[in-house]
Amino acid sequence: MSSPAIRPDSSTQQNLFKIADRVLPGSGLGSYSLARDIRLIYSHGKGSRMWDVDGNEYIDYVGGAGALILGHCHPSVVEAAKAQFERGSHMFGSLNDTAIHLAERLVQDIPCAEKIAYATTGSEATAYAMRLARAFTGRDKILKFEGAYHGNHDYAIVSTFPKQTGDYPQGKADSYGQPQATVSTMLVCPYNDLDTLRKVVAEHHAEIAAIIAEAVQRIIPADAEFLQGIREICDEYDILFVLDEVVTGFRLGYGGAQQWYDVEPDLSTHGKVIGGGGPLSCIAGRADIIGLSDPNLKGQAGYTYLNGTLHGNPVAAAATMAMLDELSKPGVYDRMNDFAYDLCRESQKVLDQHRIPAITQHTGSLWQILFMDKPPRNQADMLASDQVAMRRLDALLMKQGQYVLPGVRRFVSTVHTTEDLEDSLRGLDTACRMFNKL
Structure with missing residues (x-):
């Protein structure tokens, strides 16, 4: 070449x-x-x-x-997607066998996963994780870290692109069109700073549903003790720990950041590698939290609405299965x-x-x-x-x-x-x- x-x-x-x-x-x-x-x-x-x-x-x-961890047009991924396309590219309202097999594998391979719920994009996955956390805890606020990108939705783009740091824990809207009421539900702390995090959580813990963090924020890795510190703080105050693995999942290693840092969140979000370059993501974690999205619970207390046209898309699921086969090789x-x-x-x-x-x-x-x-x-x-x-x-x-x-x-x-x-x-x-x- x-x-x-x-x-x-x-x-x-x-x-x-x-x-x-x-x-x-x-x-x-x-x-x-x-x-x-x-x-x-x-x-x-x-x-x-x-x-x-x-x-x-x-x-x-x-x-x-x-997303393209195997590069462009990897033969195994192309063949798997093509074969599924010839069987059918999309359906809605019923299960498909490919999505079921992939879900079984993800529960097996993602360390924190007892169940998974499908989504379409990484942004959608983090939005769903926040919604589930609020539903499970009955609290409204989410704590994130300054400079972290958790997607494009109104709850995520808060203090993601700050021109100056500080003024914790109040977050700043990153875009026009964001309701201030939404921004006010987000708390912000500096990354890799457990002391500030402890102070903010001690003051606001009764309002916080979850702390969401990345193991590698843009290009900044978490300190060895940082993620474990978040886990301990969450346990102390009965707050959920959401690990955003949209980037690091199946990227740092087959077990993602959870394996790399030996930490177990309550929920983790996955995309990019999950999807095989196609429209598929997921939320993984505790069965009692993920289970709130069970459609059989509609109309009951706690039911949490998760739905999308392309959730569990069989072509993306087939591509992901092929990709995981390649990544699991020694x-x-x-x-x-x-x-x-x-x-x-x-x-x-x-x-x-x-x-x-x-x-x-x-x-x-x-x-x-x-x-x-x-x-x-x-x-x-x-x-x-x-x-x-x-x-x-x-x-x-x-x-x-x-x-x-x-x-x-x-x-x-x-x-x-x-x-x-x-x-x-x-x-x-x-x-x-x-x-x-x-």
């Missing part, structure tokens, strides 16, 4: 951008919109590489925001995590050689280049970093054929190769030379 080489935009890409500019807000599919000099239109992918409509080749370190995570370690170690050498004031940060197969002098522990550390320089270098890497979203963490897949590593280091070397000339 040849090294990536980016060519100027062709008429094909420019014509498509003209259409996108006319019919899509900001020519985007969500909150990400690349600068005009690096934006691209995806055509197809294979393994660790992807191509735009002009034929430019990229090493993919976005991986569908972490050595898969060791090879993937070793690649991330080697990539970060060698990238640091290149950065140091060019006297770029940046560090590489990684946990398992999640990694990023950060313009700071020590690993971050919380959102305040991230805000103190040189984010302008970080985005500038990332944009230069895009021009060297590495698909990274400027300022956003990257992912390694199981199919990244030695050739990808060598090409990435050459691209970083060139990008650093260009960076120092700016």
Whole structure:
């Protein structure tokens, strides 16, 4: 496979951008919109590489925001999805055999799972987890950590993108259109800070239904004692612990962050890898909590409404089964995590050689280049970093054929190769030379 080489935009890409500019807000599919000099239109992918409509080749370190842990178009996943599609792609109101088999496997493989409830997206899963926690405890408030992303719903986007830290535990709305009444039900604490958490919970525990946390918040790993500390605080005050594993589930290891950190939440949320790149997520955990969504309880006290058109979609379920088969093979995570370690170690050498004031940060197969002098522990550390320089270098890497979203963490897949590593280091070397000339 040849090294990536980016060519100027062709008429094909420019014509498509003209259409996108006319019919899509900001020519985007969500909150990400690349600068005009690096934006691209995806055509197809294979393994660790992807191509735009002009034929430019990229090493993919976005991986569908972490969903494509086996890379693009893995043969086993494609075959499983195709076979299910030929049997039927969707139904509603009744069970399907593929979703049942996957649910059985998820209960077996997710450490905290006694039951699972399906959803469609990671955002939906965290919204459902919060709803279940409120229903189970009879309390209204949820405590989250500053800078954490738990999805796109009104309860999640609170103090997710703060321009300054502090003023705990009051959260700040991240978007216009959020009702203040909703925002007021969210409490916020700094990540990796058990002392502040204990103070806030001691004052507000009678109102708190759950504490929701990630084991790796963006690119910041939890301290070894942090998640266990949350578990202990939740036990002390009879609060539910929700571990958001939409990113880390089946990513840090087959048992996710629960296995990595040896911690057991009351509920965990899963997406991205769950779904095999398709529309499927789940909430896993205690049977007495998940069981509140039993449709046979409609009209009874405690019944909690969870429903969606694509819940348990059989094509996504089939793709997930195939993906889990691959991930459960011996050595898969060791090879993937070793690649991330080697990539970060060698990238640091290149950065140091060019006297770029940046560090590489990684946990398992999640990694990023950060313009700071020590690993971050919380959102305040991230805000103190040189984010302008970080985005500038990332944009230069895009021009060297590495698909990274400027300022956003990257992912390694199981199919990244030695050739990808060598090409990435050459691209970083060139990008650093260009960076120092700016």
